[in-house]
Amino acid sequence: MSWKRRSCIREGKMAFRVFLDAGVLLDFTLKREGYAAARQLMAWVVNGRIQAYVTTTVVQETARRLKDAYGAERAKELLLALLAEVQVIDTSHTIAVSAVLSTYNMEDALSYYTALHHKLDYFITGNKNLPIVYTPVLPVCTPEAFLRYHGEGFPLKGE
Numbered sequence: 001m002s003w004k005r006r007s008c009i010r011e012g013k014m015a016f017r018v019f020l021d022a023g024v025l026l027d028f029t030l031k032r033e034g035y036a037a038a039r040q041l042m043a044w045v046v047n048g049r050i051q052a053y054v055t056t057t058v059v060q061e062t063a064r065r066l067k068d069a070y071g072a073e074r075a076k077e078l079l080l081a082l083l084a085e086v087q088v089i090d091t092s093h094t095i096a097v098s099a100v101l102s103t104y105n106m107e108d109a110l111s112y113y114t115a116l117h118h119k120l121d122y123f124i125t126g127n128k129n130l131p132i133v134y135t136p137v138l139p140v141c142t143p144e145a146f147l148r149y150h151g152e153g154f155p156l157k158g159e
Contacts, residue, residue: 017051019115020086021108022061023126024143025054029062029078030069034126037143040151041124045085052086055114057107059088089118112138122146 020041027034028042045052054062059079066075091114099109108127115123116138123140141149 016049017053017118017120018122018124018146019111019120020052020054020058021111021123021125021127022054022058022065024124025058025062025082026065027126027143029066029082034143037147038126040147041143042085053089053115053118053120054086055091055111056088057091057110059083061107089114092117112140 018041024034024038024041026032028038041050041052044050062082063075063079066078069075070078091110095113095117096110098113099106102109102113104112108125112123120138123138124143124146125140126142
């Protein structure tokens, strides 16, 4: 797969099916630095503007971090609220092999290849280590960039 550094614009199509990585869910639930953008994305999910998808790996990482921050009971409440709005998609053996063979971090590659397999429109991540790229098949972008392009002038960091 060719990763090119470009913008988060998918030519000729408004994205409706997006992958949200654990960082986006954690920004929202832990009210971290990216909270405003994550909150806006989740509002779009709730009102049906976008459909959000995650993997079991994302659920597991989110659960672990929420439990550390809030305790087991509150973590369960937050996870159930999230899972009422986002869909969990499956990862196959073939996808796992592709992720292992890739040059990227295993967790990131596993999520990316799963989203690619399910023909999602965007891969949205706050992960600073994952290249922000444009591919004709599955663009990778930050929540802010996605909202900026598809929203009503969402401010980018530093503005």
